[in-house]
Amino acid sequence: MSMFFIFVGAALINNFILTQFLGVCPFLGVSKKMNTAIGMGLSVLFVMTIGAALTHVVYHQILARFGIEFLQTVVFILIISSIVQFIELYMKKMFKSLYDMLGIFLPLMTTNCAIMGVALINIRDTYSFAGAMFNSVGAGSGFLLAIIILAAIREKYDNHPSIPVVFQGFPLALFSTGLMSIAFMGFQGLI
Amino acid sequence: MKNVQIQVSQLMKNGIIKENPIFVQLLALCPLLAVTTSAINAVVMGLCTTVVMMCASGAISFLKRTISPQVRIATFIVIVASFVTVVQLLMAAFAPPDINNMLGIFIPLIAVNCIVFARIEIFASKNPVFFSGVDALAMGLGVTLGLFVLGAIREIFGAGSIFGIELIADSSMHMLIMIMAPGAFFTLGTIIMIMKYRASKRRANA
Numbered sequence: 001m002s003m004f005f006i007f008v009g010a011a012l013i014n015n016f017i018l019t020q021f022l023g024v025c026p027f028l029g030v031s032k033k034m035n036t037a038i039g040m041g042l043s044v045l046f047v048m049t050i051g052a053a054l055t056h057v058v059y060h061q062i063l064a065r066f067g068i069e070f071l072q073t074v075v076f077i078l079i080i081s082s083i084v085q086f087i088e089l090y091m092k093k094m095f096k097s098l099y100d101m102l103g104i105f106l107p108l109m110t111t112n113c114a115i116m117g118v119a120l121i122n123i124r125d126t127y128s129f130a131g132a133m134f135n136s137v138g139a140g141s142g143f144l145l146a147i148i149i150l151a152a153i154r155e156k157y158d159n160h161p162s163i164p165v166v167f168q169g170f171p172l173a174l175f176s177t178g179l180m181s182i183a184f185m186g187f188q189g190l191i
Numbered sequence: 192m193k194n195v196q197i198q199v200s201q202l203m204k205n206g207i208i209k210e211n212p213i214f215v216q217l218l219a220l221c222p223l224l225a226v227t228t229s230a231i232n233a234v235v236m237g238l239c240t241t242v243v244m245m246c247a248s249g250a251i252s253f254l255k256r257t258i259s260p261q262v263r264i265a266t267f268i269v270i271v272a273s274f275v276t277v278v279q280l281l282m283a284a285f286a287p288p289d290i291n292n293m294l295g296i297f298i299p300l301i302a303v304n305c306i307v308f309a310r311i312e313i314f315a316s317k318n319p320v321f322f323s324g325v326d327a328l329a330m331g332l333g334v335t336l337g338l339f340v341l342g343a344i345r346e347i348f349g350a351g352s353i354f355g356i357e358l359i360a361d362s363s364m365h366m367l368i369m370i371m372a373p374g375a376f377f378t379l380g381t382i383i384m385i386m387k388y389r390a391s392k393r394r395a396n397a
Contacts, residue, residue, distance in 0.1 A: 019372045021224040025305060028220070070280060073299045074272040081268055110268075113221045116303045120296040166387040170217065174380030181373040 003134045006127070010138030013188055016114050017146045018181040023114030027147055028173055030105070032158060037151035038144075043105040045140030047087065048115050051080050052136035055119040056129055076119050081110040114143060149180060199325050206329025213337030214386055218306040222297045223338060224375040230354050232293050233342025234335060235286070239278050239294075241331025243301050245324055246274040248315035252323035255316050267311050268302075275302040306334060344378050345369045 016022045023044065030040045055076050063069050088106045091099040109115055118139045122132040153176050157163060163172065212218050219240070226236045247270055251258070258266050279298045282291050301307065310330050315323040343353055349369030351359030359365065368374050 021221055021372070021375065022300075024220045024224060025218070028217075070276060073276050073279065073302050074269060076299075077268055077272045077302050078265075081265065111303045111305050111308060113300045113303050116300060117296060120299055124296060166384050166391060171380045171384040171387065174376045174383065178373040178376030178380065181376060182368075185371070185373070 003130060006131055006134045007138040007141075008190065010135045011142040011145065012184065013190060015142040015146060015184050015187075016117070016139050017143060018177070018184045020117070022117035023112055023143055026105075026108060026112055026114075027143070027150070028170065028177075031147050031150045031154055031173065034148070034151045034155055036105075037147045039101050040105050041140075041144030041147045042101075043109060044112065044114060044143050045137070047080075047084060047106070047109045047112075048118055048136050048140040048143075049133065050083055050087070051115050052118050052122055052132055053129075054079050054083060056122055056127075056132045059123055072120075072123065076116060077110075080115055080119070084109045114139070146180065150176060198322065202322065202325050203329045203332075206326060206331075207333045207336060211333045211337060212306045212330055213334060213341075214382060216306070216309075217383075218309060219304050219334055219337075220379075222300060222304065223341065224372075224379065226294055226297055227338055227342035227345055227375060227378075228293075228370045229346045229350070230339060230342040232290060233338035235290055236294055236297065237331070237335025237338040239282065239298060240301055240304065240307070240334050241328065243271065243274045243278055244307055244310060244327040244331045246277075247271045247307060248311055248323040248327035249320055250274075251311050252315040252318060252320045258316075263316070267308060271307055271311070272302045275299060306330060340382070341375070341378055345374055349374060 010016075014020060017024060017027050026040055026044070031037050058075060058079060059069075059072065063071060063075065084106055088099075091106075118136045122135055125135075127135055150173065154173060157172065159168065206212075210216060213220075213223055222236055222240070227233045247267075250270055251267060254266075254270075275298070278301070282294070282298055310327055314326045318326070347353055347358060348366050349371075351357060351362070351365045366374075369378070
Protein backbone atom coordinates (compact mmCIF):
# COMPACT_ATOMS: atom_id res chain seq x y z
CA MET A 1 0.00 0.00 0.00
CA SER A 2 2.78 2.47 0.85
CA MET A 3 4.19 1.98 -2.67
CA PHE A 4 0.85 3.08 -4.08
CA PHE A 5 0.98 6.20 -1.92
CA ILE A 6 4.44 7.04 -3.22
CA PHE A 7 3.15 6.70 -6.78
CA VAL A 8 0.09 8.88 -6.22
CA GLY A 9 2.15 11.38 -4.23
CA ALA A 10 4.65 11.80 -7.04
CA ALA A 11 2.08 11.90 -9.85
CA LEU A 12 -0.62 14.13 -8.39
CA ILE A 13 0.19 15.71 -5.03
CA ASN A 14 3.78 16.70 -5.65
CA ASN A 15 3.38 16.91 -9.41
CA PHE A 16 6.82 17.63 -10.82
CA ILE A 17 5.84 20.54 -12.98
CA LEU A 18 2.94 22.08 -11.16
CA THR A 19 4.29 22.11 -7.61
CA GLN A 20 8.03 21.43 -7.86
CA PHE A 21 8.86 23.22 -11.13
CA LEU A 22 11.13 20.49 -12.43
CA GLY A 23 11.17 20.13 -16.21
CA VAL A 24 9.41 23.39 -16.94
CA CYS A 25 11.56 24.23 -19.99
CA PRO A 26 10.54 21.23 -22.16
CA PHE A 27 7.02 21.47 -20.72
CA LEU A 28 6.53 24.97 -22.13
CA GLY A 29 8.72 24.39 -25.18
CA VAL A 30 7.02 21.39 -26.79
CA SER A 31 3.41 21.67 -25.63
CA LYS A 32 2.09 23.44 -28.72
CA LYS A 33 0.91 20.27 -30.51
CA MET A 34 -0.69 17.21 -29.01
CA ASN A 35 1.45 14.55 -30.74
CA THR A 36 4.79 16.19 -29.89
CA ALA A 37 3.58 16.62 -26.32
CA ILE A 38 2.78 12.91 -26.05
CA GLY A 39 6.19 12.05 -27.55
CA MET A 40 7.99 14.28 -25.07
CA GLY A 41 5.96 12.99 -22.12
CA LEU A 42 6.62 9.34 -22.99
CA SER A 43 10.36 9.97 -23.51
CA VAL A 44 10.56 11.61 -20.08
CA LEU A 45 8.71 8.73 -18.44
CA PHE A 46 10.95 6.19 -20.17
CA VAL A 47 14.34 7.83 -19.54
CA MET A 48 13.35 8.88 -16.02
CA THR A 49 12.56 5.31 -14.96
CA ILE A 50 15.75 3.80 -16.39
CA GLY A 51 17.86 6.71 -15.16
CA ALA A 52 16.44 6.52 -11.63
CA ALA A 53 17.05 2.76 -11.44
CA LEU A 54 20.70 3.06 -12.53
CA THR A 55 21.55 6.10 -10.40
CA HIS A 56 19.94 4.47 -7.34
CA VAL A 57 22.01 1.30 -7.75
CA VAL A 58 25.24 3.18 -8.47
CA TYR A 59 24.75 5.53 -5.51
CA HIS A 60 24.10 2.78 -2.95
CA GLN A 61 26.41 0.09 -4.31
CA ILE A 62 29.39 2.20 -5.35
CA LEU A 63 29.36 5.76 -4.04
CA ALA A 64 28.01 5.02 -0.55
CA ARG A 65 30.14 1.90 -0.16
CA PHE A 66 33.38 3.77 -0.80
CA GLY A 67 32.33 6.96 0.98
CA ILE A 68 32.50 9.19 -2.09
CA GLU A 69 28.94 10.55 -2.01
CA PHE A 70 30.18 14.05 -2.87
CA LEU A 71 30.74 12.87 -6.45
CA GLN A 72 26.98 12.35 -6.83
CA THR A 73 26.35 15.32 -9.16
CA VAL A 74 29.17 14.43 -11.56
CA VAL A 75 28.36 10.71 -11.61
CA PHE A 76 24.59 11.15 -12.03
CA ILE A 77 24.92 13.54 -14.92
CA LEU A 78 27.36 11.22 -16.67
CA ILE A 79 25.09 8.22 -16.16
CA ILE A 80 22.08 10.11 -17.50
CA SER A 81 23.83 11.48 -20.58
CA SER A 82 25.35 8.11 -21.44
CA ILE A 83 22.10 6.14 -21.05
CA VAL A 84 20.34 8.71 -23.22
CA GLN A 85 22.88 8.05 -25.96
CA PHE A 86 22.66 4.30 -25.43
CA ILE A 87 18.84 4.26 -25.54
CA GLU A 88 18.91 6.33 -28.70
CA LEU A 89 21.23 3.87 -30.49
CA TYR A 90 19.33 0.83 -29.21
CA MET A 91 15.93 2.18 -30.21
CA LYS A 92 17.17 3.18 -33.65
CA LYS A 93 18.28 -0.41 -34.25
CA MET A 94 15.52 -2.40 -32.53
CA PHE A 95 12.34 -0.31 -32.38
CA LYS A 96 12.29 1.83 -35.49
CA SER A 97 8.70 3.03 -35.11
CA LEU A 98 9.21 4.07 -31.50
CA TYR A 99 12.42 5.83 -32.52
CA ASP A 100 10.62 7.81 -35.21
CA MET A 101 8.18 9.02 -32.58
CA LEU A 102 10.58 9.83 -29.74
CA GLY A 103 13.88 10.25 -31.59
CA ILE A 104 14.11 14.02 -31.70
CA PHE A 105 13.27 14.40 -28.01
CA LEU A 106 15.87 12.01 -26.65
CA PRO A 107 18.95 14.27 -26.94
CA LEU A 108 17.06 16.93 -24.99
CA MET A 109 16.79 14.59 -22.00
CA THR A 110 20.38 15.21 -20.93
CA THR A 111 19.65 18.76 -19.85
CA ASN A 112 16.17 18.03 -18.52
CA CYS A 113 16.14 18.87 -14.84
CA ALA A 114 13.20 16.53 -14.16
CA ILE A 115 15.33 13.45 -14.92
CA MET A 116 18.21 14.64 -12.73
CA GLY A 117 15.72 15.93 -10.14
CA VAL A 118 14.01 12.58 -9.61
CA ALA A 119 17.39 10.86 -9.19
CA LEU A 120 18.39 13.41 -6.54
CA ILE A 121 15.02 13.22 -4.75
CA ASN A 122 15.25 9.41 -4.58
CA ILE A 123 18.53 9.78 -2.71
CA ARG A 124 17.45 12.74 -0.55
CA ASP A 125 14.29 11.01 0.69
CA THR A 126 16.16 7.69 1.19
CA TYR A 127 13.74 5.55 -0.83
CA SER A 128 14.33 1.83 -1.13
CA PHE A 129 14.85 0.53 -4.68
CA ALA A 130 11.14 -0.32 -5.11
CA GLY A 131 10.15 3.01 -3.61
CA ALA A 132 12.50 4.83 -5.98
CA MET A 133 10.97 3.00 -8.96
CA PHE A 134 7.41 3.88 -7.95
CA ASN A 135 8.48 7.47 -7.30
CA SER A 136 10.05 7.83 -10.74
CA VAL A 137 7.20 6.16 -12.63
CA GLY A 138 4.80 8.40 -10.69
CA ALA A 139 6.79 11.53 -11.45
CA GLY A 140 7.02 10.58 -15.14
CA SER A 141 3.26 9.90 -15.33
CA GLY A 142 2.61 13.24 -13.64
CA PHE A 143 4.75 14.96 -16.27
CA LEU A 144 2.92 13.12 -19.08
CA LEU A 145 -0.46 14.06 -17.61
CA ALA A 146 0.44 17.74 -17.19
CA ILE A 147 1.95 18.13 -20.66
CA ILE A 148 -1.06 16.44 -22.32
CA ILE A 149 -3.48 18.73 -20.48
CA LEU A 150 -1.51 21.84 -21.43
CA ALA A 151 -1.20 20.72 -25.07
CA ALA A 152 -4.95 20.15 -25.23
CA ILE A 153 -5.56 23.66 -23.90
CA ARG A 154 -2.98 25.28 -26.16
CA GLU A 155 -4.22 23.56 -29.33
CA LYS A 156 -7.57 25.24 -28.77
CA TYR A 157 -6.41 28.81 -28.26
CA ASP A 158 -2.96 29.31 -29.80
CA ASN A 159 -3.14 31.85 -32.62
CA HIS A 160 -6.85 32.26 -32.02
CA PRO A 161 -7.83 35.65 -33.53
CA SER A 162 -9.78 36.80 -30.45
CA ILE A 163 -6.67 36.74 -28.22
CA PRO A 164 -4.55 39.93 -28.04
CA VAL A 165 -1.09 39.50 -29.56
CA VAL A 166 0.82 40.30 -26.35
CA PHE A 167 -1.05 37.49 -24.59
CA GLN A 168 -0.29 34.81 -27.18
CA GLY A 169 2.35 32.13 -26.71
CA PHE A 170 4.31 32.05 -23.48
CA PRO A 171 2.20 34.40 -21.29
CA LEU A 172 -1.00 32.48 -21.88
CA ALA A 173 0.76 29.12 -21.50
CA LEU A 174 2.11 30.32 -18.15
CA PHE A 175 -1.31 31.53 -16.99
CA SER A 176 -2.90 28.22 -18.01
CA THR A 177 -0.19 26.36 -16.11
CA GLY A 178 -0.84 28.54 -13.07
CA LEU A 179 -4.54 27.67 -13.17
CA MET A 180 -3.71 23.97 -13.57
CA SER A 181 -1.43 24.32 -10.58
CA ILE A 182 -4.29 25.74 -8.50
CA ALA A 183 -6.46 22.83 -9.58
CA PHE A 184 -3.77 20.33 -8.59
CA MET A 185 -3.54 21.94 -5.13
CA GLY A 186 -6.90 20.28 -4.56
CA PHE A 187 -5.14 16.90 -4.50
CA GLN A 188 -3.22 17.87 -1.37
CA GLY A 189 -5.73 16.35 1.01
CA LEU A 190 -5.79 13.06 -0.91
CA ILE A 191 -3.52 11.02 1.35
CA MET B 192 42.90 49.44 -23.84
CA LYS B 193 39.96 51.60 -24.83
CA ASN B 194 38.81 48.83 -27.13
CA VAL B 195 38.76 46.30 -24.29
CA GLN B 196 36.70 48.63 -22.14
CA ILE B 197 34.13 49.12 -24.87
CA GLN B 198 33.91 45.39 -25.48
CA VAL B 199 33.50 44.65 -21.76
CA SER B 200 30.76 47.22 -21.32
CA GLN B 201 29.00 45.86 -24.39
CA LEU B 202 29.14 42.30 -23.07
CA MET B 203 27.82 43.42 -19.69
CA LYS B 204 24.92 45.32 -21.22
CA ASN B 205 24.13 42.41 -23.50
CA GLY B 206 24.03 39.85 -20.68
CA ILE B 207 22.18 41.87 -18.07
CA ILE B 208 19.62 43.75 -20.15
CA LYS B 209 19.51 43.24 -23.91
CA GLU B 210 19.66 39.46 -23.89
CA ASN B 211 18.64 38.83 -20.30
CA PRO B 212 18.71 35.03 -20.00
CA ILE B 213 15.43 34.86 -18.13
CA PHE B 214 13.11 37.48 -19.58
CA VAL B 215 14.40 37.56 -23.15
CA GLN B 216 15.89 34.12 -23.81
CA LEU B 217 13.48 32.25 -21.50
CA LEU B 218 16.21 29.89 -20.32
CA ALA B 219 16.83 28.71 -16.76
CA LEU B 220 13.15 28.48 -15.95
CA CYS B 221 13.20 25.57 -13.52
CA PRO B 222 15.29 27.10 -10.72
CA LEU B 223 13.70 30.43 -11.50
CA LEU B 224 10.22 29.36 -10.50
CA ALA B 225 11.16 27.15 -7.59
CA VAL B 226 13.55 29.33 -5.57
CA THR B 227 11.89 32.70 -5.96
CA THR B 228 9.59 32.45 -2.96
CA SER B 229 11.65 35.19 -1.30
CA ALA B 230 14.17 37.76 -2.48
CA ILE B 231 17.07 36.40 -0.45
CA ASN B 232 16.73 32.85 -1.80
CA ALA B 233 16.57 34.22 -5.32
CA VAL B 234 19.73 36.30 -4.92
CA VAL B 235 21.73 33.46 -3.33
CA MET B 236 20.68 31.09 -6.12
CA GLY B 237 21.57 33.69 -8.76
CA LEU B 238 25.03 34.22 -7.26
CA CYS B 239 25.69 30.46 -7.12
CA THR B 240 24.79 30.21 -10.81
CA THR B 241 27.07 33.17 -11.59
CA VAL B 242 30.03 31.57 -9.81
CA VAL B 243 29.53 28.25 -11.61
CA MET B 244 29.17 29.96 -14.98
CA MET B 245 32.30 32.09 -14.51
CA CYS B 246 34.49 29.18 -13.39
CA ALA B 247 33.20 26.81 -16.07
CA SER B 248 33.37 29.34 -18.91
CA GLY B 249 36.88 30.41 -17.88
CA ALA B 250 38.13 26.84 -17.61
CA ILE B 251 36.61 25.74 -20.92
CA SER B 252 37.86 28.80 -22.74
CA PHE B 253 41.33 28.06 -21.36
CA LEU B 254 41.13 24.43 -22.53
CA LYS B 255 39.37 25.05 -25.84
CA ARG B 256 42.35 23.97 -27.97
CA THR B 257 42.84 20.68 -26.11
CA ILE B 258 39.19 19.55 -26.10
CA SER B 259 38.49 17.62 -29.28
CA PRO B 260 35.18 18.54 -30.90
CA GLN B 261 33.78 14.97 -30.90
CA VAL B 262 33.75 14.67 -27.11
CA ARG B 263 33.19 18.32 -26.26
CA ILE B 264 29.68 17.93 -24.82
CA ALA B 265 30.77 15.20 -22.40
CA THR B 266 33.81 17.27 -21.39
CA PHE B 267 31.68 20.36 -20.78
CA ILE B 268 29.29 18.33 -18.65
CA VAL B 269 32.06 16.98 -16.43
CA ILE B 270 33.70 20.39 -15.99
CA VAL B 271 30.40 22.11 -15.15
CA ALA B 272 29.36 19.32 -12.76
CA SER B 273 32.70 19.54 -10.94
CA PHE B 274 32.30 23.27 -10.30
CA VAL B 275 28.70 22.66 -9.22
CA THR B 276 29.97 20.13 -6.67
CA VAL B 277 32.45 22.71 -5.36
CA VAL B 278 29.69 25.30 -4.94
CA GLN B 279 27.40 22.70 -3.36
CA LEU B 280 29.99 21.76 -0.73
CA LEU B 281 30.82 25.42 -0.02
CA MET B 282 27.11 26.17 0.45
CA ALA B 283 26.71 23.23 2.82
CA ALA B 284 29.70 24.46 4.84
CA PHE B 285 29.15 28.21 5.00
CA ALA B 286 25.58 29.20 4.05
CA PRO B 287 22.91 29.59 6.76
CA PRO B 288 21.19 26.17 7.09
CA ASP B 289 17.69 27.44 6.30
CA ILE B 290 18.79 28.96 2.98
CA ASN B 291 20.77 25.83 2.10
CA ASN B 292 17.77 23.62 2.91
CA MET B 293 15.41 25.79 0.88
CA LEU B 294 17.67 25.71 -2.21
CA GLY B 295 18.12 21.96 -1.64
CA ILE B 296 18.32 19.97 -4.84
CA PHE B 297 18.32 23.10 -6.98
CA ILE B 298 22.05 23.69 -6.34
CA PRO B 299 23.06 20.35 -7.96
CA LEU B 300 20.52 21.06 -10.69
CA ILE B 301 22.62 24.05 -11.84
CA ALA B 302 24.61 21.32 -13.60
CA VAL B 303 21.74 20.69 -16.03
CA ASN B 304 20.84 24.34 -16.51
CA CYS B 305 20.57 25.21 -20.20
CA ILE B 306 21.94 28.76 -19.82
CA VAL B 307 25.30 27.44 -18.55
CA PHE B 308 25.71 25.19 -21.59
CA ALA B 309 24.35 27.81 -23.97
CA ARG B 310 27.06 30.31 -22.98
CA ILE B 311 29.80 27.69 -23.10
CA GLU B 312 28.79 26.42 -26.53
CA ILE B 313 28.04 29.85 -28.03
CA PHE B 314 30.70 31.99 -26.40
CA ALA B 315 33.36 30.38 -24.19
CA SER B 316 34.45 27.69 -26.65
CA LYS B 317 35.30 30.35 -29.26
CA ASN B 318 36.60 33.35 -27.29
CA PRO B 319 39.61 34.24 -25.09
CA VAL B 320 39.54 33.49 -21.37
CA PHE B 321 39.06 37.08 -20.19
CA PHE B 322 36.06 37.84 -22.40
CA SER B 323 34.48 34.45 -21.66
CA GLY B 324 34.70 35.26 -17.95
CA VAL B 325 33.13 38.68 -18.51
CA ASP B 326 30.37 37.18 -20.65
CA ALA B 327 29.63 34.52 -18.01
CA LEU B 328 29.62 37.20 -15.29
CA ALA B 329 27.19 39.34 -17.29
CA MET B 330 24.85 36.42 -18.05
CA GLY B 331 25.05 35.27 -14.43
CA LEU B 332 24.16 38.74 -13.19
CA GLY B 333 21.32 38.74 -15.71
CA VAL B 334 20.03 35.53 -14.14
CA THR B 335 20.44 37.04 -10.66
CA LEU B 336 18.53 40.15 -11.70
CA GLY B 337 15.72 38.07 -13.17
CA LEU B 338 15.51 35.89 -10.07
CA PHE B 339 15.61 38.95 -7.80
CA VAL B 340 12.78 40.72 -9.63
CA LEU B 341 10.58 37.63 -9.48
CA GLY B 342 11.50 36.86 -5.86
CA ALA B 343 10.92 40.44 -4.74
CA ILE B 344 7.51 40.66 -6.41
CA ARG B 345 6.40 37.35 -4.94
CA GLU B 346 7.70 38.17 -1.46
CA ILE B 347 6.14 41.66 -1.39
CA PHE B 348 2.71 40.46 -2.52
CA GLY B 349 2.73 37.09 -0.82
CA ALA B 350 4.35 37.77 2.55
CA GLY B 351 4.29 41.57 2.72
CA SER B 352 8.02 41.84 3.24
CA ILE B 353 11.31 42.18 1.37
CA PHE B 354 14.55 40.47 2.48
CA GLY B 355 12.59 39.60 5.63
CA ILE B 356 11.89 43.28 6.46
CA GLU B 357 8.18 43.72 7.01
CA LEU B 358 6.37 46.17 4.74
CA ILE B 359 2.72 45.24 5.15
CA ALA B 360 1.97 44.11 8.69
CA ASP B 361 -1.73 43.34 8.15
CA SER B 362 -1.72 39.65 7.22
CA SER B 363 -5.19 39.84 5.67
CA MET B 364 -3.56 41.88 2.89
CA HIS B 365 -1.10 39.10 2.00
CA MET B 366 -1.86 37.12 -1.14
CA LEU B 367 -0.74 33.68 -0.05
CA ILE B 368 -1.11 32.32 -3.57
CA MET B 369 1.89 34.40 -4.69
CA ILE B 370 4.40 32.47 -2.61
CA MET B 371 2.79 29.14 -3.49
CA ALA B 372 3.38 27.34 -6.79
CA PRO B 373 0.72 29.04 -8.97
CA GLY B 374 2.01 32.51 -8.06
CA ALA B 375 5.30 31.78 -9.78
CA PHE B 376 3.57 31.03 -13.08
CA PHE B 377 1.29 34.07 -12.85
CA THR B 378 4.15 36.46 -12.00
CA LEU B 379 6.39 35.25 -14.82
CA GLY B 380 3.46 35.29 -17.27
CA THR B 381 2.66 38.90 -16.36
CA ILE B 382 6.29 40.02 -16.68
CA ILE B 383 6.69 38.41 -20.11
CA MET B 384 3.41 39.94 -21.22
CA ILE B 385 4.58 43.43 -20.20
CA MET B 386 7.87 42.90 -22.05
CA LYS B 387 6.04 41.79 -25.20
CA TYR B 388 3.73 44.80 -24.93
CA ARG B 389 6.69 47.19 -24.70
CA ALA B 390 8.44 45.50 -27.61
CA SER B 391 5.34 45.74 -29.79
CA LYS B 392 4.94 49.45 -28.94
CA ARG B 393 8.56 50.11 -29.81
CA ARG B 394 8.05 48.34 -33.12
CA ALA B 395 4.93 50.41 -33.85
CA ASN B 396 6.85 53.65 -33.16
CA ALA B 397 9.80 52.74 -35.33
